[in-house]
Amino acid sequence: MTVISLAAGMKIGMLASRSGLPVKTLRYYEDLGLLPAIGRSEGGYRLFSDESLRRLEFIRRLKTLGLSLEEIQGCLAVHDAGELPCGDIEIQLGRQIERIDGQIKELRQLRKELQDLLAGWQSDPAKDDAVICPNLHV
Amino acid sequence: MTVISLAAGMKIGMLASRSGLPVKTLRYYEDLGLLPAIGRSEGGYRLFSDESLRRLEFIRRLKTLGLSLEEIQGCLAVHDAGELPCGDIEIQLGRQIERIDGQIKELRQLRKELQDLLAGWQSDPAKDDAVICPNLHV
DNA sequence: TTAGAGTCTCCCCACCAGTGGAGAGTCAAG
DNA sequence: CTTGACTCTCCACTGGTGGGGAGACTCTAA
Numbered sequence: 001m002t003v004i005s006l007a008a009g010m011k012i013g014m015l016a017s018r019s020g021l022p023v024k025t026l027r028y029y030e031d032l033g034l035l036p037a038i039g040r041s042e043g044g045y046r047l048f049s050d051e052s053l054r055r056l057e058f059i060r061r062l063k064t065l066g067l068s069l070e071e072i073q074g075c076l077a078v079h080d081a082g083e084l085p086c087g088d089i090e091i092q093l094g095r096q097i098e099r100i101d102g103q104i105k106e107l108r109q110l111r112k113e114l115q116d117l118l119a120g121w122q123s124d125p126a127k128d129d130a131v132i133c134p135n136l137h138v
Numbered sequence: 139m140t141v142i143s144l145a146a147g148m149k150i151g152m153l154a155s156r157s158g159l160p161v162k163t164l165r166y167y168e169d170l171g172l173l174p175a176i177g178r179s180e181g182g183y184r185l186f187s188d189e190s191l192r193r194l195e196f197i198r199r200l201k202t203l204g205l206s207l208e209e210i211q212g213c214l215a216v217h218d219a220g221e222l223p224c225g226d227i228e229i230q231l232g233r234q235i236e237r238i239d240g241q242i243k244e245l246r247q248l249r250k251e252l253q254d255l256l257a258g259w260q261s262d263p264a265k266d267d268a269v270i271c272p273n274l275h276v
Numbered sequence: 277t278t279a280g281a282g283t284c285t286c287c288c289c290a291c292c293a294g295t296g297g298a299g300a301g302t303c304a305a306g
Numbered sequence: 307c308t309t310g311a312c313t314c315t316c317c318a319c320t321g322g323t324g325g326g327g328a329g330a331c332t333c334t335a336a
Contacts, residue, residue: 013312023313028294043302045313054269057276065255066248069293079270086273087261093252100249104242110204111238114231117203123225131192132217135224138195151282161283166324181332183283206322 009038009047019056026056034059034073062089066096147176147185157194164194172197172211200227204234 016023029035030046035055037046055076062072071092078085117135125134132138154161167173168184173193175184193214200210209230216223255273263272270276 011313022295024295025293027314032293041302043313044315045302054276058270058274061274061276063293065252076270084263084265084271086259086263086271089271089273090256090259090261093256097249097252097256100245100252104245104249107238107242107245111235111242114203114235114238118228118231118235121224121228123228125222125224127222132196132214133222133224133227135227136196136199138192138199149283160325162325163323165284179332181283182285183332208322 008041009049011041011045011047015048015052015056019053021056021060029056029059029069032069032073034069034076062092065093066100067092146179147187149179149183149185153186153190153194157191159194159198167194167197167207170207170211172207172214200230203231204238205230 010018012023012026016026019026026035027046030037035048035052037052038049039047041047058076059069059072062075063069067075075085075089075092078088121135128134148156150161150164153159153164157164164173165184168175173186173190175190176187177185179185196214197207197210200213201207205213213223213227213230216226259273266272
């Protein structure tokens with residue numbers, strides 16, 4: 001029986017406890033097509049294989065690197081086609097670095113603007129009815 | 139007639155064209171309490187004063203500095219209480235710099251992780267059925 | 277008087293990655 | 307047989323800042 005149940009796959013709660021992810025998240029991933037179940041039990045329960053566990057590790061890793069589920073799905077599609085996804089992942093990660101560089105650039109510009117503004121800030125300036133905040137001139 | 143209509147306030151479309159903001163946005167701001175109308179016309183139209191124009195400039199400026207509408211509302215509440223909001227704004231902008239520093243720090247850490255990963259990347263490694271991507275070891 | 281432009285309220289939609297709950301069905305142990 | 311744990315589907319909601327559109331009303335100029 002044990003052998004049969006292993007061959008038949010594990011139910012979602014088992015996959016949740018083994019992966020550390022909430023059941024809800026696993027169903028969500030399955031709905032998106034990120035995490036295909038190997039089938040359903042007679043009672044309609046999703047059944048997953050140990051392969052799912054590896055998939056979830058992969059997804060988790062790419063998520064911590066900042067890729068979206070859609071991008072991860074693209075990589076998994078390559079894998080599912082039987083090819084090594086390394087080239088595609090490399091491209092995605094390169095794009096991610098570019099995105100980050102853009103974000104850092106924007107944040108630094110904004111930081112400078114704020115810093116400059118605060119450098120000349122007067123906490124208690126003369127009241128000016130023409131503006132709401134004299135420091136901002138608006 | 140002109141004098142009366144000025145005294146009675148302008149309608150939302152006029153405020154939109156003078157401020158450059160969409161009518162929808164002005165209604166949204168009014169709903170939030172950011173932009174109080176001076177009243178309604180007999181037909182139920184919102185009426186705004188020229189003061190609203192200054193308020194919108196203020197809101198726009200703080201938005202470009204990265205403050206949320208809720209934070210801006212706090213500053214405007216101080217202004218509406220008759221006080222100069224400069225001190226509060228200074229605090230908000232200081233917090234914003236801290237937020238930005240935190241974000242930049244996170245982004246830099248992530249960037250480093252990505253960079254390190256790509257530095258040793260092999261675009262076409264040997265296939266390993268135990269992992270999806272040998273470069274990631276998952 | 278009538279056409280057209282402007283305005284009103286109300287409701288749904290978007291993003292992203294889930295989370296929460298209701299109500300019903302399934303399964304294993306006692 | 308019953309109880310409790312597990313699972314199913316379906317729906318709504320989160321956060322922040324609005325956008326789109328329906329259907330009804332108001333105002334203004336010709």
